[in-house]
Amino acid sequence: MFLEPTHSRSAQHKPSLGWIEVICGSMFSGKTEELIRRLKRAKIAQLRVEIFKPASDTRYHDEDIVSHNQNSIRSTPVLSASEILLLAGDCDVVGLDEVQFFDESIVEVANSLANQGKRVVIAGLDMDFKGIPFGPMPHLMAIAEYVTKVHAVCVQCGDVANYSYRIVDKEETVLLGETESYQARCRACFQASI
Numbered sequence: 001m002f003l004e005p006t007h008s009r010s011a012q013h014k015p016s017l018g019w020i021e022v023i024c025g026s027m028f029s030g031k032t033e034e035l036i037r038r039l040k041r042a043k044i045a046q047l048r049v050e051i052f053k054p055a056s057d058t059r060y061h062d063e064d065i066v067s068h069n070q071n072s073i074r075s076t077p078v079l080s081a082s083e084i085l086l087l088a089g090d091c092d093v094v095g096l097d098e099v100q101f102f103d104e105s106i107v108e109v110a111n112s113l114a115n116q117g118k119r120v121v122i123a124g125l126d127m128d129f130k131g132i133p134f135g136p137m138p139h140l141m142a143i144a145e146y147v148t149k150v151h152a153v154c155v156q157c158g159d160v161a162n163y164s165y166r167i168v169d170k171e172e173t174v175l176l177g178e179t180e181s182y183q184a185r186c187r188a189c190f191q192a193s194i
Contacts, residue, residue: 018114022141024126025150027164028184032066034150035097035123036073042093042119050088051075051095054102081106088113099124100134101174107139128173129166129182131190152184163190 023034042049055077066072075095078084081102088094094113099106099122113120126141126149128134141147154161161184168181175181185193 018116018118018120019145020110020114020120020122020140020143021146021148022137022144023121023123023148023150024137024141026127026152026162026184027125027182029150029152029161031123031125031150032097033071034148035095035121036071038121039073039093039095047092047119048090049093049095050091051097052078052084052087053097055079056101057098081109084109085112088118091118093119093121096120096122097124099140100126100128100137102136104136104139106136107143110140111143125164127163129164129175130194131163134173154186154189155183156189157186159186159188161186161189163187165190165193 021038023031023038025031039049039051051073053075057077073095075097076087078087082105084094084096084106096102096106096110101124110120110122122140122144124137124140125134126137149162152161153159163185165183165185166175166181167183168175170181
């Protein structure tokens with residue numbers, strides 16, 4: 001279980017540098033749910049929070065970040081990672097969802113935000129539907145101070161699942177979808193299906 005950092009973030013005392021937290025895993029593993037939980041706790045602590053997601057992710061809502069369980073939090077859709085630097089302002093915490101859909105420049109953006117003293121909380125798929133590390137996520141996991149890998153339940157055998165198996169016949173890497181397009185699979189069931 002992830003224990004949130006206990007660094008003091010009060011207005012009177014702000015550490016000189018922030019940090020990066022990455023929440024990763026397969027589809028249906030609770031990444032967004034955990035991201036929302038952490039960001040809501042930051043708001044309860046009266047920290048200034050700004051939240052962003054790729055503008056291309058409109059599965060549940062054009063603007064809000066929404067989990068599979070329908071929990072949601074307000075966010076700002078952006079077309080590119082560079083917009084985040086302009087929009088984050090003087091907040092204390094920056095939340096980023098579906099980070100695998102950003103290009104590699106998100107790594108520099110996350111580092112820049114942390115170096116400005118911000119807590120950067122990132123959620124994204126660590127592997128694509130072929131089981132290959134996805135986009136900028138491996139780099140972000142490498143530079144993060146905290147990495148939490150969450151797991152789903154394999155729909156075939158009930159074991160711990162960490163793969164997103166695509167059940168539709170499409171080959172493009174990015175294909176927005178839910179249960180009509182993907183299933184969570186354990187290693188054995190994923191390997192047996194490819």
